[in-house]
Structures are given as C-alpha cells and as structure tokens.
Amino acid sequence: MDDLSKKNRRTGYIVLGLVLGMSALTASSVELYKLYCKMTGFGGKAEQSETAKSDVILDREIKVRFNxxxxxxxxxxxxxxxxxxxxKLGQEAAVSFSATNLGNQGFxxxxxxxxxxPAAGVYFHKNQCFCFDYQLIAPKKEAHFPVVFYIDPALDKDPQLKDLKSITLSYSFxxxxxxxLEKALEDFYNSGNSGTTSVKIK
Known part of the structure; x- marks a missing residue:
C-alpha cells in the first residue's frame, strides 16, 4: 500500500506540474508577444513610444481608421x-474603444x-494602450479602453509610403x-511577423 500511495502521489505531482506549466506557458506567451511588439515595429506592429509625444508636427495628413x-x-x-x-504627422490623438459583456457571467x-x-507599423507610436492586458468584464456590463498615439513624422521620408493616405488600427479580443489566444500568438510567430491570424472571428 505504501508503494501504491507513493506512486499515486508522484502521478498527482506530475499532473499538477503539467497544469501549472501550461498555465505559465499561456501567460509567458502573451508577455513574449508584448515584449516583441514593444521592441519592434515590424509586420504591422506599432511601436511603444519612448517619448510622450512628437516634437515635430508636419502638414501632411493621414486618416486613421479603426477596426x-x-x-x-x-x-x-x-x-x-x-x-x-x-x-497630421506627429499630432497626438486620444481615442477609446468599448466592450460589452453580453453573457450571463463574467468573462x-x-x-x-x-x-x-504593415510597413506603417514602425511609425505608429502608442503612448497608452489596452492590448495584452487581462480585461475582466462583469455580465451585462460595459468597459472603456483608452488609446493614445501619434504617427511619427519620419514616415514622410519613407519612399514606400510616399502615397499613403490612410492607416487602419485593428484590435482583436x-x-x-x-x-x-494561443493560436493567434502562434500564427503571429509562424507568419513571418505579418500581424495576421487565422483564428475565426465574428
């Protein structure tokens, strides 16, 4: 009986370790994705700005759409x-997004x-953003998420964007x-940093 109890305990520890390991992997994947996007602007990923706002504002205008x-x-x-x-390039803007939990329990x-x-991502600087954060909304309640950003005036010197008239900022929950969520992160890493996912959305 003692040997059997030891085996059962050992099996229990292994299962518990696997569960905790998978949970840690999920959390770390989001953090790694967040770190990557903070450090690079490739593949349509906006830069995390090191400064509060641009010191230069140009006359050139860009329309920003939201998806x-x-x-x-x-x-x-x-x-x-x-x-x-x-x-205008360099002009700071503050916008917001809202989400309503239509379910009967918190999600x-x-x-x-x-x-x-995607080529514009390196010039899109976000000073405040809600992406990557754990957002809990009670049933039938609404939450608002602010975003503060500007478009780097350096975009004006990029020859491949000389005819650019609009940029679309997209968020997927x-x-x-x-x-x-794990699949979306995996698709990001496997798509050559294209910023797209194959996850079905509505």
Missing part, C-alpha cells in the same frame, strides 16, 4: 467609440492589435487563457 473583432467564444460586443480621424479577454499597411 474591431471578437473571437467567437467570447460573448462580447466590441467597437470603436469614434469615427475615423484625420491627423475575461485579451486584445491583440496590428496596423495596416480573444478569451483570456484560451486555445484561440
């Missing part, structure tokens, strides 16, 4: 709170984002700690 998506297993309604904005979500066209 929102929600994973099919997250019962939220998610939308931008404003129409497209037309901004948590995590948002990923990208910028289109996934159920926190879900296989869909």
């Amino acid at each position: 929102t998506d929600v994973s099919v297993n997250l019962p939220w309604e998610f939308k931008a709170d404003q129409e497209p904005l037309t901004l 948590a979500g995590t948002a990923l984002y990208n910028v289109d066209p 996934f159920k926190a700690d879900s296989p869909e």
Whole structure:
C-alpha cells in the first residue's frame, strides 16, 4: 500500500506540474508577444513610444481608421467609440474603444492589435494602450479602453509610403487563457511577423 500511495502521489505531482506549466506557458506567451511588439515595429506592429509625444508636427495628413473583432467564444460586443480621424504627422490623438459583456457571467479577454499597411507599423507610436492586458468584464456590463498615439513624422521620408493616405488600427479580443489566444500568438510567430491570424472571428 505504501508503494501504491507513493506512486499515486508522484502521478498527482506530475499532473499538477503539467497544469501549472501550461498555465505559465499561456501567460509567458502573451508577455513574449508584448515584449516583441514593444521592441519592434515590424509586420504591422506599432511601436511603444519612448517619448510622450512628437516634437515635430508636419502638414501632411493621414486618416486613421479603426477596426474591431471578437473571437467567437467570447460573448462580447466590441467597437470603436469614434469615427475615423484625420491627423497630421506627429499630432497626438486620444481615442477609446468599448466592450460589452453580453453573457450571463463574467468573462475575461485579451486584445491583440496590428496596423495596416504593415510597413506603417514602425511609425505608429502608442503612448497608452489596452492590448495584452487581462480585461475582466462583469455580465451585462460595459468597459472603456483608452488609446493614445501619434504617427511619427519620419514616415514622410519613407519612399514606400510616399502615397499613403490612410492607416487602419485593428484590435482583436480573444478569451483570456484560451486555445484561440494561443493560436493567434502562434500564427503571429509562424507568419513571418505579418500581424495576421487565422483564428475565426465574428
């Protein structure tokens, strides 16, 4: 009996270790994705700005559109709170997004984002953002998420963007700690940093 008890305990420890390991992997994947996007602007990933705002504002204007998506297993309604904005390069803007939990219980979500066209991502600086954070919304309640950003005036010197008239900032919410979120992160890493995912959204 003693040997059997030891084996059962050992099996229990192994199972517990696997569960904790998978949970840690999910959390670390989001943090690694966040760190990568903070350090690079490739593949439509906006830069995390080191300064509060640009010291230079140019006359050239860019229209910024907002796109929102929600994973099919997250019962939220998610939308931008404003129409497209037309901004001068270097001009700071503050916008917001709102999400409503349509379910009968609390649900948590995590948002990923990208910028289109991808080449503009390196010039899109976010000073405040809600992406990658664990967002818990009570049933039938609404939450608002602010975003503060500007477009680097250096974009004006990029020859491949000389005819650029508009940029689209997209956010996609996934159920926190879900296989869909993990799949979205995996697709990002495997797509050559294209900033796209194959996860079904509604």
